[in-house]
Amino acid sequence: MSSSFPSAPVDALPVVVIAGRPNVGKSTIFNRLVGRRQALVADTPGVTRDRKEGQAVVRGRAIRIIDTAGLEEAAPDTLYGRMRASSESAVADADLVLFCIDARSGLTPADEHFANWLRRQGRPVLLVANKAEGRQGAAAAMEAFSLGLGAPLAISAEHGEGVADLMSEIADRLPPTDLPPVQKANRRTRREQAEGEEEEDVRPPGPLRLAIVGRPNAGKSTLLNRLLGEERMITGPEPGLTRDSIAVMLHDDQGPIQLVDTAGLRRKARIDETLEKMSVSASIEALKMAEVVILVLDATLGVHEQDLQIARLIEREGRCCVLALNKWDAVEDRAATRQAIKDRIETSLAQMRGIPVVAFSAMTGAGINKLLPTVRRAYDVWNRRVATGALNRWFEMMVERHPPPLVDGRRLKLRYITQAKARPPTFIVFGTRTDQLPEDYQRYLVNGLRETFDLPGTPIRLLLRASSNPYARS
Incomplete structure (x- = not known):
């Protein structure tokens, strides 16, 4: 089947x-x-x-x-x-x-x-x-x-x-x-599957895959019900009501979306029941299968360490993320709260810099209309490709402005850059002794990519390869 x-x-x-x-x-x-x-x-x-x-x-x-x-x-x-x-x-x-x-x-x-x-x-x-x-x-x-x-x-x-x-x-x-x-899906050979690993930015047919994650009682199921316009999920004051990952379909003006509500993710030390371990495993699997992840926070509580752990997991899996601040109607100083939450996320997670933030009340529906358009924009950024010519002109400017450091008395040479794939944007830098390139210089390049080519809030992968420039004369 x-x-x-x-x-x-x-x-x-x-x-x-x-x-x-x-x-x-x-x-x-x-x-x-x-x-x-x-x-x-x-x-x-x-x-x-x-x-x-x-x-x-x-x-x-x-x-x-x-x-x-x-x-x-x-x-x-x-x-x-x-x-x-x-x-x-x-x-x-x-x-x-x-x-x-x-x-x-x-x-x-x-x-x-x-x-x-x-x-x-x-x-x-x-x-x-x-x-x-x-x-x-x-x-x-x-x-x-x-x-x-x-x-x-x-x-x-x-x-x-x-x-x-x-x-x-x-x-x-x-x-x-x-x-x-129904039509039979094409079965790919192992070789085709291996080659496909380099072409992950070719989007498979079907709806956009969107997961809603967060700590227990942040309002994930209430949010899903609000988006669907019906009481599809069980909600209430009891924490941990959602046990399994539940997938439903909805449509916006750009097409179908497969929306997955997940069980709340708590710290491992507090997970002691076999059933809850199964629920958490299902939530993590749903996150890995998603293309965009909505991280729901209770805006009245601010950012907890567990929220940061979930955000790190999203970044590690290479998913793009939208930060959803629920219960916004109960926040008094909204400007300060919004800035404090965003600063905490970006300070703790450099790869989340520029993350899109949507504040709303899932209970009343205020602000919900901004969420799916923000998801679509984040998805577009996650899929973005940069032209090779513009990429290398930028790269030459960055290297000229701040040359790589000396290592053992010899300067590292960075020759050129290419984008290997999107979903998330992944770039390869070629040069000599690239394995010795310091992490702070790599961050300098990643930050430059993010700012120059408008890649806010999405994970950027930077790979290093020791190679000669294939465009140079032999």
């Missing part, structure tokens, strides 16, 4: 929603259908809190798969009540609902309650009896006939049993479509 991609907009694809009470294996089924370990899975009820989306291909047809939080009885104003409301909203938009039960533990009153609720929703339902390993499990699954949702399909998502039958049933039950079949 990973070798295919949909030839139609994601919003036009049929939607299959996986629903059921907590800990019946919904996320394991989701991972099986999308073909990779995309959702967090643990032997703990309530691991999934937000809807998680993925794509699968059944009989050449692309579909959207949505994993939901477990359905359970709870007051509307509680965390579990909000989780249930999100799951019910997903069911309302489904073309097909996979209602999952645990065949190993048998039917529960909660299964019966939500089966009755599902029948009233008028959505097509496929009853899935998960954890039905072997003959005994398949026999136990037959108990689910009493739910009145048709014949149960016995599977074991953990062991892969019955998954092919599940895919076939999904294909049979979805409404017909006029959408064209």
